[in-house]
Amino acid sequence: MTAMTYGRGPAARRYHADSLATASPAALLVMLYDRLVLDLGRAEKALGDGDRETAHHNLVHAQDIVSELVASLEDGVWAGSGGLKGLYVWILKELAVANVRGDQDAVRRIRTENVEPLAEAWRQAALESLSVASTPTGDGLA
Numbered sequence: 001m002t003a004m005t006y007g008r009g010p011a012a013r014r015y016h017a018d019s020l021a022t023a024s025p026a027a028l029l030v031m032l033y034d035r036l037v038l039d040l041g042r043a044e045k046a047l048g049d050g051d052r053e054t055a056h057h058n059l060v061h062a063q064d065i066v067s068e069l070v071a072s073l074e075d076g077v078w079a080g081s082g083g084l085k086g087l088y089v090w091i092l093k094e095l096a097v098a099n100v101r102g103d104q105d106a107v108r109r110i111r112t113e114n115v116e117p118l119a120e121a122w123r124q125a126a127l128e129s130l131s132v133a134s135t136p137t138g139d140g141l142a
Helices: 008-022 025-049 052-072 081-101 104-134
Strands: none
Touching: 025 052, 025 104, 052 081, 081 104
16 A cells, blocks of 8 residues: 555645745755755666666756756855856756766766765755854844
């Protein structure tokens, strides 16, 4: 029997939707990166197992996430946005090439050398923003 049999599928989807709807922008960014790392890891494993269909599915989803990251960048708001956008565009291209070639090593390199360090940097930034937001300001508002 599947989870759907017991009604957990719709409840899980509802919980997921509620989590996304109430998350802060920093939390959403961390969630996107977490899913991107997961997709790349799954694609890498699938390629190693010779399962091109699963790898393709996960690589396309990873590209969708990176495309969303590109779209969320606001030019001119942050000095590093242009460089980050260039990196995202490069990752998109590399993921497409890795998908066509079935290149497990390329997926691993993208994950370990680019995506995981970015994910950790954004996670740390999100944690720092939470600690700054919870620091008493001395005006009685915190």
